[in-house]
Amino acid sequence: xxxDFKGLMFGLIGVIIFGLTLPATRIAVxxxxxxxxxxxxxxxxxxxxxxxxxxxKARRPEASELKKLALTAACxxxxxxxxxxxxxxxxxxxxxxxxxxxxxxxxxxxxAIFAGERPSPAFWLCSxxxxxxxxxxxxxxxxxxxxxxxxxxxxxxxxxxxxxxxGGQLSRTMxxxxxxxxxxxxxxxxxxxxxxxxxxxxxxxxxxxxxxxFLYVAVFSQFLGFFAWNRGMVLSGIARVGQLQLLQPFITLxxxxxxxxxxxxxxxxxxxxxxxxxVAIGRKLQVR
Numbered sequence: 001x002x003x004d005f006k007g008l009m010f011g012l013i014g015v016i017i018f019g020l021t022l023p024a025t026r027i028a029v030x031x032x033x034x035x036x037x038x039x040x041x042x043x044x045x046x047x048x049x050x051x052x053x054x055x056x057k058a059r060r061p062e063a064s065e066l067k068k069l070a071l072t073a074a075c076x077x078x079x080x081x082x083x084x085x086x087x088x089x090x091x092x093x094x095x096x097x098x099x100x101x102x103x104x105x106x107x108x109x110x111x112a113i114f115a116g117e118r119p120s121p122a123f124w125l126c127s128x129x130x131x132x133x134x135x136x137x138x139x140x141x142x143x144x145x146x147x148x149x150x151x152x153x154x155x156x157x158x159x160x161x162x163x164x165x166x167g168g169q170l171s172r173t174m175x176x177x178x179x180x181x182x183x184x185x186x187x188x189x190x191x192x193x194x195x196x197x198x199x200x201x202x203x204x205x206x207x208x209x210x211x212x213x214f215l216y217v218a219v220f221s222q223f224l225g226f227f228a229w230n231r232g233m234v235l236s237g238i239a240r241v242g243q244l245q246l247l248q249p250f251i252t253l254x255x256x257x258x259x260x261x262x263x264x265x266x267x268x269x270x271x272x273x274x275x276x277x278x279v280a281i282g283r284k285l286q287v288r
Contacts, residue, residue, distance in 0.1 A: 003235050003236070004235070004236050004240075006235050006236075007231070007232045007233070007234070007235025007236025007237070007240075007241060008232065008236055008240075008241065008244065009232070010228045010229070010231045010232035010235065010241075011228070011229060011232030011233070011236065011241035011244045012232075012244055012247070013225075013228040013229075013232075014225050014226070014228040014229030014232060014244075015229075015244045015245055015247055015248050015251065016251055017220050017221060017224065017225035017228070017229075018221060018225055018229070018245075018248060019097070019247075019248045019250075019251025019252050019255065020216065020220075020221075020251065020252070020255050021084070021217055021221040021252075022084060022088060022093040022096045022097055022100070022252050022255075022256070023093040023213075023252065023255040023256045023259045023260055024213040024214075024216045024217050024221070024255075024259075025037060025084055025085055025088045025093075025213070025217055026088040026092075026093045026256075026260060027209055027210060027213035027259065027260070028085075028210055028213040028214045028217065029085055029088050029089050030210065031203055031206050031207060031210045032202060032206070032210060032214065033198055033201065033202070034082065034085040034086045034089060035082070035085075035194055035195065035198045036195065036198055036199065036202060036214075037081075037085040037214060037217065038081040038082035038083075038084070038085035038086070039078070039081065039082060039191050039194055039195050040195045040199075040214070040218075041081060041214065041217045041218035041221070041222050042077045042078075042081065042184060042187060042191050042218075042222055043188070043191050043192065043195050044215070044218035044219070044222075045184050045218050045219065045222040045223040046184040046185055046187065046188045046191065048219065048223050049180065049181035049182070049184040049185050049223060050181075050184075050185050052177070052181050053178070053181050053182070053185065056178075058175075058178050058181070058182075059178075061174065061182050065170060065173070065174060066186070068166050068167075068169070068170045069170065069179070069182055069183050069186060070183075070186065071162070071163075071166050072163050072166050072167040072170065072179065072180075072183045073183040073184070073186060073187045074159075074163075075159040075160065075162045075163025075164075075166070076159070076160060076163035076164070076167065076180075076183070076226075077183060077184060077187050077191075077222070078159075078187070078190075079155070079156065079158075079159030079160075079163070080156045080159045080160040080163065081217075081221075081222065083152045083153070083155045083156035083159065084096070084152070084153070084156045086152055087148075087149045087152035087153050087156065088149075090147065090148050090149035090152070091147060091149030091150070091153070092256065092260075092262050093252060093255070093256040093260055093262060094252065094253050094256040094257070094262045094263075094264070094268060095149070096149065096153055096252070097248065097249045097251075097252025097253055097256065098134060098137050098249045098252075098253070098268060098271060098272060098275075099134060099137075099150060099153045099154075099157075100153065100156075100157060100245070100248055100249070100252070101130065101131075101133070101134035101137075101245070101246055101248065101249045101272075101275050102130075102131045102134045102135065102154075102157055103157045103160055103161060103242070103245045103248070104127055104130060104131075104242050104243045104244075104245045104246050105127040105128060105130065105131035106131075106157050106158060106160075106161030107160075107161040107164050107165065107238065107239065107242030107245065108123070108124065108127045108239045108242055108243075109161065110161040110162050110164065110165035110166075110238075111165045111168070111237070111238035111239040111242065112239070113165070114162070114165040114166050114169060115165050115166075115168060115169040115238050116169075117237060117238055117239050119239050123239065126243075126278055126281050127243070127278075129278060130246055130275050130278035133271055133274050133275055133278075134271070134275065136271075137267070137268075137271040140267065161242075164229070164233070164238065164242065165238050167179050167180070167183070167226070167230055167233075168230060168233035168234070168238040168241075169238070171230040171231070171233060171234045172234055175230075176226065176227060176228075176229070176230025176231045176233070176234060177226075177227045177230070177231075179226070179230055180223065180226035180227070180230065181223075184222075184223070229241075232244075243278075246275045246276060246278055247276055249271075249272040249275055249276075250272050250276060253268060253269070253272055
């Protein structure tokens with residue numbers, strides 16, 4: 001297998017893991033508050049990360065790497081999880097899944113700004129078409145009204161794209177698994193106070209589905225998924241692997257239908273199909 005193909009396969013594994021995040025989050029916030037789900041998941045992931053770093057005897061980050069780690073943490077440990085957890089209280093997971101289809105365009109832009117990648121004009125055009133389709137879908141489904149869930153999801157997209165680009169660049173020198181692990185560990189002092197504050201208000205009894213969903217977003221979405229995702233960005237580039245996120249709506253739609261019984265409308269499937277076609281085209285376009 002070529003390096004590019006391996007990178008895309010790692011990226012695809014990450015996309016599949018991330019594609020289940022919104023349905024799992026929506027189940028979790030049905031009984032938990034958004035802070036517990038959005039930040040509490042990172043506390044559990046940080047414990048696993050500390051164990052991983054200890055077992056592998058990973059080197060400590062250099063001073064120049066700490067700033068980028070802090071920015072990565074602010075985006076993918078605080079920004080994206082918290083914003084999506086709040087958004088899932090207002091909007092269906094299927095709608096959110098297609099809204100996140102704009103993430104590849106944002107990741108391409110972030111890769112150019114933060115990581116020095118130079119997508120070709122055709123690649124930019126392809127990304128813009130995919131993003132335009134996602135925006136049109138959101139407008140049509142919301143009846144030409146801007147919903148609070150959409151605003152939160154746009155913020156989540158910007159957070160994720162920035163975190164992916166900075167984390168992907170840092171992975172070239174630190175390794176993808178070490179980047180997310182150190183980002184989680186250095187975040188613990190900030191994560192613990194708000195989580196400790198809200199935990200006493202949790203219901204005394206939580207359903208099995210809620211616990212499973214919460215553990216999924218903690219172990220897979222917040223931790224293991226980044227092992228594959230960051231590795232893919234190292235091998236194939238941030239912008240190219242970022243395009244795989246256009247596949248994420250399909251995964252989220254299927255998961256929302258199975259786990260939440262959310263209906264699959266013809267319009268939703270049609271837009272998701274169009275977006276996935278953009279991936280196939282973008283796969284062959286140049287990124288320098």
